[in-house]
Amino acid sequence: xxxxxxxxxxxxxxxxxxxxxxxxxxxxxxxxxxxxxxxxxxxxxxxxxxxxxxxxxxxxxxxxxxxxxxxxxxxxxxxxxxxxxxxxxxxxxxxxxxxxxxxxxxxxxxxxxxxxxxxxxxxxxxxxxxxxxxxxxxxxxxxxxxxxxxxxxxxxxxxxxxxxxxxxxxxxxxxxxxxxxxxxxxxxxxxxxxxxxxxxxxxxxxxxxxxxxxxxxxxxxxxxxxxxxxxxxxxxxxxxxxxxxxxxxxxxxxxxxxxxxxxxxxxxxxxxxxxxxxxxxxxxxxxxxxxxxxxxxxxxxxxxxxxxxxxxxxxxxxxxxxxxxxxxxxxxxxxxxxxxxxxxxxxxxxxx
Numbered sequence: 613x614x615x616x617x618x619x620x621x622x623x624x625x626x627x628x629x630x631x632x633x634x635x636x637x638x639x640x641x642x643x644x645x646x647x648x649x650x651x652x653x654x655x656x657x658x659x660x661x662x663x664x665x666x667x668x669x670x671x672x673x674x675x676x677x678x679x680x681x682x683x684x685x686x687x688x689x690x691x692x693x694x695x696x697x698x699x700x701x702x703x704x705x706x707x708x709x710x711x712x713x714x715x716x717x718x719x720x721x722x723x724x725x726x727x728x729x730x731x732x733x734x735x736x737x738x739x740x741x742x743x744x745x746x747x748x749x750x751x752x753x754x755x756x757x758x759x760x761x762x763x764x765x766x767x768x769x770x771x772x773x774x775x776x777x778x779x780x781x782x783x784x785x786x787x788x789x790x791x792x793x794x795x796x797x798x799x800x801x802x803x804x805x806x807x808x809x810x811x812x813x814x815x816x817x818x819x820x821x822x823x824x825x826x827x828x829x830x831x832x833x834x835x836x837x838x839x840x841x842x843x844x845x846x847x848x849x850x851x852x853x854x855x856x857x858x859x860x861x862x863x864x865x866x867x868x869x870x871x872x873x874x875x876x877x878x879x880x881x882x883x884x885x886x887x888x889x890x891x892x893x894x895x896x897x898x899x900x901x902x903x904x905x906x907x908x909x910x911x912x913x914x915x916x917x918x919x920x921x922x923x924x925x926x927x928x929x930x931x932x933x934x935x936x937x938x939x940x941x942x943x944x945x946x947x948x949x950x951x952x953x954x955x956x957x958x959x960x961x962x963x964x
Contacts, residue, residue, distance in 0.1 A: 613657035613658075613659055613666070613705065613707055614657070614658075614659035614662060614664070614666060615666050615685035615687075617657070617659065618655070618657055618666055618668055618685070619685070621642075621643070622643075622668075622682075624639075624640060624643065625639050625640060626639060627639040640838065641838075641840065646673060646674075646709065646711060647673055647674035648674075648715070648718065649711050649714060649715060649718055650673070650674065650711035650712055650713050650714040650715060651671070651672065651673055651674040651675060651712075651713035651714075651715075652669075652670070652671045652672075652673060652711065652712040652713040653668075653669065653670045653673040653709065653710070653711060654667070654668070654669050654709070654710040654711075654712075655667070655668040655707070655708070655709050655710075656688075656693070656694060656697050656706075656708040656709075657705075657707045657708075658697065658700060658704075658705060658706045658707075659705055660703055660704055660705035661702065661703060662702070663700075663702055664687035665687060665688055665690075665693055665697050666685060666686075666687055666688070667688045667692070668682060670682075671713075674713075674715075694708060694710075696708050722746060722747070725746065726746055726751055727754075727790075727791050729744055729746075729751050730751050730752055730753055730754040731754045731791075731793065731805065731808075732804055732805045733751075733753075733803060733804055733805075734753045734754045734756075734805065734828075735753075735800050735803045735804075735805075735828070735830075736803035736804070737751065737752065737753035738753035739803075742803065754790070754791075754793070755789075755790055756784055756789070756793070756826060757784060757785040757788040757789065758782045758783065758785065758826075759782070759783040759784070759824075761783070761872075762782065762783040762865070762868055762869065762872070763782075763868075764780055764781070764782040765780065765781045765827075765861065765862065765864065765865045766779075766780055766861075767780060767781060767827065767829060767858060767861050767862070768861075769854055769857040769858055769861070771833075771850055771853060771854060771857075772850070773833060773850070774832075774833045775832065775833035775834060775845075775850060775854070776831075776833060777799075777830070777831055777832070777834075777854055777858065778829065778830050778832075779797075779800070779827060779828045779829040780827055780828060781797065781825060781826070781862055781865055782826065782827065782865070783824050783825060783826075783865075783869060784824050784826040785824075786823070786824055793808070793826065794808045794809035795809060795816070795822060795824065795825055795826060796808065796809040796810050796811050796816070796825065796826070796827075797809075797810040797811070797812075797826075797827045797828070797829050797858070798810070798826070798827065798828045799829050799831050799843070800828055800829065800830050800831060801830075801831050801834065801836050801840075801843075804840065806831070806836050806840055806841065806842065806843065807841065807842050807843070810829075812854070812855030812856075812858055812859055813855055813859075814859055814862075814866075821869040821870050821872060822866065822869055822870070824869065825862075825865065825866070825869060827862075829858070831843065
């Protein structure tokens, strides 16, 4: 961008005309995102074909109620360039934005930010159509490991008005994911994920095998909402038709996953939790055995301070305490482990 382009960018909703399929159709997202994250904006910009660098600063970007005149634009001295703007090729354009006075509730942990970007822009990063860096370190495309035991299913739906959804669906290896992702289809628009976990009305809840189904659909001719979290077409007849066609093409994969019996496979995280539960139970059982021994040795016959005669059972309160404590420990077992009963029983047998 040069001075003219910055002036246009500053005007809300103004810019070169985009058709309905363009992700920047409304000319608002970048400005709104800056105000969403912080209150103080600094912008440096260089237009391709020029060596001039232009600078804009607004300390009240997110809460300034009235328009502002930023004065006559002038290129800044090279001495004032940030390091990323120095020695740039003349034929390359470049824009740098810095945000400060960050909104506390919207600050990202850097690793979480890296994960979110690698997921949202996976298609662009994977295809080499975009590059991102955080503190100089490249952001890699999210790796979704797929099972070779289940065939990958192609999806291609063509609808009236030039609308089309094409992509694939397969079974992911949940225990090899670098970070958890939602099961279902990822709806992608111009390389960016707009919606995750899409099932087009199919009720997959409670069907564990389907929690490993994942796919990506490139959405063409559809219109994302202003905040890029869903499509405005949802609820229209064309969306219902899209869902019916996608589910029809997904039917073989859904059927194969439900018959595979792989829904009982335990992830590494669940295995670790089962070991923790087994260790906790082992400690509880050991403690209860010691308490039971002490109570039996000092028990009375209920009529005085003297020990009871041989053969008299220990008071029932020791048994009640044991049952109570075991019940409390069992509440710590996560619901995701309940269906893996054989593995839990094996862990308990080692702890007993």
